[in-house]
Amino acid sequence: MQSQRELCSFPIAPSHKSKLTSAGFLITEDLKHLKPSELSKETGIGLEECLEILKLVCSESVDGSKRNEAPKPAVSALERLKEEQSLPPIITFSEGLDNMLGGGVPLCKITEFCGAPGVGKTQMCMQIAVDVQIPSQFGGLQGEAVYIDTEGSFIVERLVDIAKATVDHCNEMARLEGFKEGEITVESVLSGVHFYRCHDYVELLATVHLLPEFIKKHPKIKVVLVDSVAFHFRHDFDDLSLRTRLLTTMAQSFIKLATEFKIAIVLTNQMTTKFSPGEDSRLVPALGESWGHASTIRVILYWEGQKRWAWLYKSPSKKESRVPYQITMGGVRDIVTFPADNSNDQSDDEPSSKRQKVS
Amino acid sequence: MGQSIVLHPWRGDSPTPHSNDHFLSFLKSTPKEGLNELLDGGLYTSEVTEIAGEISSGKTQFCLSLCVSVVMKARQNVVFIDTCGGFSADRLTEIAESLYGEENLEHILQSVKVIEAFDIFHLMTALQTIKDKMVKKVDPFYDTLKLLVVDSITAVIYPSLGGQQMDGHGLMVQLSLKLRHLAADFSLCVLATGGKTKIGITEKGIEDWT
Numbered sequence: 001m002q003s004q005r006e007l008c009s010f011p012i013a014p015s016h017k018s019k020l021t022s023a024g025f026l027i028t029e030d031l032k033h034l035k036p037s038e039l040s041k042e043t044g045i046g047l048e049e050c051l052e053i054l055k056l057v058c059s060e061s062v063d064g065s066k067r068n069e070a071p072k073p074a075v076s077a078l079e080r081l082k083e084e085q086s087l088p089p090i091i092t093f094s095e096g097l098d099n100m101l102g103g104g105v106p107l108c109k110i111t112e113f114c115g116a117p118g119v120g121k122t123q124m125c126m127q128i129a130v131d132v133q134i135p136s137q138f139g140g141l142q143g144e145a146v147y148i149d150t151e152g153s154f155i156v157e158r159l160v161d162i163a164k165a166t167v168d169h170c171n172e173m174a175r176l177e178g179f180k181e182g183e184i185t186v187e188s189v190l191s192g193v194h195f196y197r198c199h200d201y202v203e204l205l206a207t208v209h210l211l212p213e214f215i216k217k218h219p220k221i222k223v224v225l226v227d228s229v230a231f232h233f234r235h236d237f238d239d240l241s242l243r244t245r246l247l248t249t250m251a252q253s254f255i256k257l258a259t260e261f262k263i264a265i266v267l268t269n270q271m272t273t274k275f276s277p278g279e280d281s282r283l284v285p286a287l288g289e290s291w292g293h294a295s296t297i298r299v300i301l302y303w304e305g306q307k308r309w310a311w312l313y314k315s316p317s318k319k320e321s322r323v324p325y326q327i328t329m330g331g332v333r334d335i336v337t338f339p340a341d342n343s344n345d346q347s348d349d350e351p352s353s354k355r356q357k358v359s
Numbered sequence: 360m361g362q363s364i365v366l367h368p369w370r371g372d373s374p375t376p377h378s379n380d381h382f383l384s385f386l387k388s389t390p391k392e393g394l395n396e397l398l399d400g401g402l403y404t405s406e407v408t409e410i411a412g413e414i415s416s417g418k419t420q421f422c423l424s425l426c427v428s429v430v431m432k433a434r435q436n437v438v439f440i441d442t443c444g445g446f447s448a449d450r451l452t453e454i455a456e457s458l459y460g461e462e463n464l465e466h467i468l469q470s471v472k473v474i475e476a477f478d479i480f481h482l483m484t485a486l487q488t489i490k491d492k493m494v495k496k497v498d499p500f501y502d503t504l505k506l507l508v509v510d511s512i513t514a515v516i517y518p519s520l521g522g523q524q525m526d527g528h529g530l531m532v533q534l535s536l537k538l539r540h541l542a543a544d545f546s547l548c549v550l551a552t553g554g555k556t557k558i559g560i561t562e563k564g565i566e567d568w569t
Contacts, residue, residue, distance in 0.1 A: 009483040009533055014526045072475055074438065078468035081448035102449075109444055241520070248517035255444040256477045290517055292414040296444045314415040317450035 004029065012053055019043045020053075028057055084108075090132050090141060090223060090264055092124070093166070094334045096323035100312050101297070104131075107222070107264045109316075110254050110294065114269040114285035115301030119308055120327045121268040122153045123162075124301075125225045127331040128266055130159070130166045132223045133192045135183045138173055143222025144192040146214070148207055150231045154195070163189040165330025194218070201232035205246065208253050215261050224257065228268040230286045244290050251294030267295065307335065404505065407538050407549040409512075418552040419445045422508045425550065427455050430470040431463065435505030437471045440485060443514040446473055472500065479515040479530055486537050493545050506548050507541065513553040 005028050008017055023043040025031055031039070036050040045053070075083075089104030098104045105111050105128055113121050129147050134140025147154065163186045174181045194214075198204040204226075215221050229250075237243045254265045272286040285292065285300065292298070298314035311322045324335045410418050426437045439446060448468070455467040476482040492501040516534070519527035542549040 005483075005487050006533070008529065009480070009487075009537075011480040017526075074472040074474045076469050077439075077448050077451055077471040077473055078465065080446070080473050081452055081468060084448050245518055245520065248514065251443075252477050252514065252518055259444065259475060259477075289413065290513070293443065293511060293514060298414070316419055316445050316447035317453070320415075 007031070007057065010056055012056070013049075016043075016045050016049060016053065019045050031057055087262060088139070088141060090128055091134070091139065092127055092131060092332055093169075093330075094323075094325045094332050096334045097310055097325055097332070100310065100318065100321050100323050101299075101315075102318045105223070105264050105266060106297070107262050108258050109296040110251070110258060110265040110267060111297040111299065112267045112269055112285075112295035113299050113301060114271060116271045116283065116303070119301040119303060120325075120332065121301060122151075122227055123158075123327050124332055125227045125266060125268060126154075126159050126162050128223060128264075129193050129225055130162050130189055130331070132264075133184065133189050134166065134170060137179055137183070138170055141222045142220075144194065144218060144220045146194045146196065146211070146221055146224045148196045148198060148204070148224070148226045150198045150204060150226065151228055152197070153227065154197075156190075159190065159193070160186060161329055162331040169330075192220075194221070198232070201246070204229075204232055205250060208250055208257075211257060212260070215257070215263070221261070221263060223264045223266060224254075225266045226268070228270055230268075230270040234270070234272075234286060244288070247287060247291050248294065251291070254294075255296075404546045404548040405543050407535070407542050407551060410550065410552045412552075419510055420450075422510055422550060422552060423447075423451050423454055426451065426471050426506065426508065427458060427467060429506045429548075430467050431459055433505060434503075435470075436500055436503050437506040437508065438474065438489060438504060439471060440474045440476055440482065440507070440509045442476055442482060442509065443511050445510055448473075476515070479519060479534060482509070482515050483534065483537065486541060490541060490545075504545070504547065506550065507538075509538070509549070509551045511553055512551040 007020055007025060007027060007030075012020070020026075020043055025043070031054060034054065036047055036054055039045070039050040039054065040047045043050075087107045089098075089102070089106045091098050091104040101111075113124050115121050125147065129145040132141050132143045132145050134142065136142045167184055167186055167189065170184050171181045173179075174183070196207050198207055211224065233243055233247060254267075257263065258265045269291075270286045271283045273281050274284045275281045283302075285298070292314075295314070296316060297312075300311045300313050302309055302311065307324045308326060309322050309324050312318060312320055326333055326335050410421060412418050422439070426439060429435055429437055451471065452464065452468065455464050459467065474485050476485045489501070489504075489507070492498050493504065496502060512534070516527070516531050519530050538549050538551065541547055
């Protein structure tokens with residue numbers, strides 16, 4: 001019955017499609033016993049392209065070879081459950097955040113962190129780039145990271161700080177549990193982060209396009225971080241429909257990447273102001289509604305009073321919730337609160353002005 | 360398309376609708392009966408129903424709940440086509456267990472098949488495969504298939520629309536025809552989710568508000 005499928009539902013170039021249609025080839029059956037040279041004569045399409053079209057359309061009958069582009073077969077939800085449970089998430093160092101996300105940043109999904117400037121998106125990315133490298137004996141993934149920087153906000157010294165704190169933490173745990181120390185060092189962490197700097201949206205799209213090949217060569221990669229995905233798409237875009245098209249194509253490339261290589265994709269997004277008739281303006285994530293559907297999980301980071309909060313806005317399996325967190329010298333951490341204790345809290349990053357005791 | 364439902368998330372801090380606007384709103388505490396009334400009895404087979412809504416309004420959750428209902432109440436199978444990575448087997452398990460307990464869990468999970476299709480051509484291939492299997496009747500799973508969910512349909516259509524190329528609309532129409540034929544020829548209930556900006560029904564008719 002594949003022979004009854006219309007030719008226009010195949011990924012053939014529009015110019016070729018119109019030539020095929022005007023020559024009278026409408027369904028797969030019409031092309032069945034044709035040789036490329038005959039097809040070329042009838043339609044006026046070049047010989048090589050005809051060969052490709054025939055290979056694409058009649059791939060089932062020709063030597064039984066599988067197309068690279070063939071979709072995966074249907075699996076039952078039970079098998080999907082087993083698959084999902086076998087993939088561990090990437091832990092951040094904030095227990096509150098991990099619990100909110102269901103263990104950590106999940107593999108095979110796109111997680112988006114949105115927030116105003118200064119709230120900690122880049123810090124979060126750097127934390128995740130380090131955390132993915134935690135050795136498996138400590139519950140980590142022992143993987144590598146691809147960090148794509150579009151804003152220029154990546155500072156290596158900061159990554160060194162976060163790496164040092166994580167390495168110290170791991171060595172501490174190794175001491176307590178009797179494992180060998182030195183499995184993870186600051187040098188190994190830095191060399192496990194593959195860094196790309198993209199200066200405009202074309203470079204970003206090109207990098208994303210070339211990622212599958214790169215990941216095949218570096219199978220240890222377990223996370224791809226893009227900080228931020230909004231930057232190049234917000235300025236100088238006159239044609240908004242082109243922007244939507246490019247963004248949604250990029251989103252689909254990301255989800256294909258995530259599911260094919262079983263990696264996590266982490267994106268950061270900026271905030272923009274939305275004006276509604278008759279209502280106050282409010283801050284919403286940038287890039288519009290169509291982009292909002294692209295990420296599987298969306299976390300909005302915001303300030304309330306003196307504290308930073310993470311708000312799980314969209315998730316396929318977890319309830320909407322909010323947790324406070326803080327950025328310390330060593331990276332992203334929980335806010336430690338002591339019940340009715342008069343001793344000082346040890347958060348280094350809180351502003352030095354007088355603050356209320358939190359209980 | 361057959362019927363259209365728009366889901367509007369009700370959040371405590373969002374402004375209340377104005378008196379002369381109608382949002383087909385879906386309060387999270389509304390029982391299923393309310394929705395059935397809204398749809399004039401429920402979701403129909405041989406029809407394509409579209410669920411549109413803002414981000415996080417509950418479209419995927421609605422689809423998952425429906426999958427469980429169809430398996431247990433109608434005793435039929437479900438195919439879930441995931442185009443955006445939003446399917447969570449974990450969440451499906453949670454819903455199934457809470458409604459029907461652990462003893463029915465395996466049966467429910469075996470009765471739902473998941474296909475991944477991240478672009479429009481893969482989706483068309485997947486739909487063609489489903490059609491072939493239903494016609495040839497070699498796979499018993501497809502003999503009792505009643506619900507086909509595509510979540511979400513805008514994820515695969517948007518990359519083709521807009522810009523300089525004009526073939527996007529053609530592909531979109533192709534896709535919608537394929538879905539309608541599947542629904543009509545095999546008496547399936549087809550449910551497609553999509554994104555939508557706010558629409559309001561005012562004196563001027565239906566308006567699209569971004």
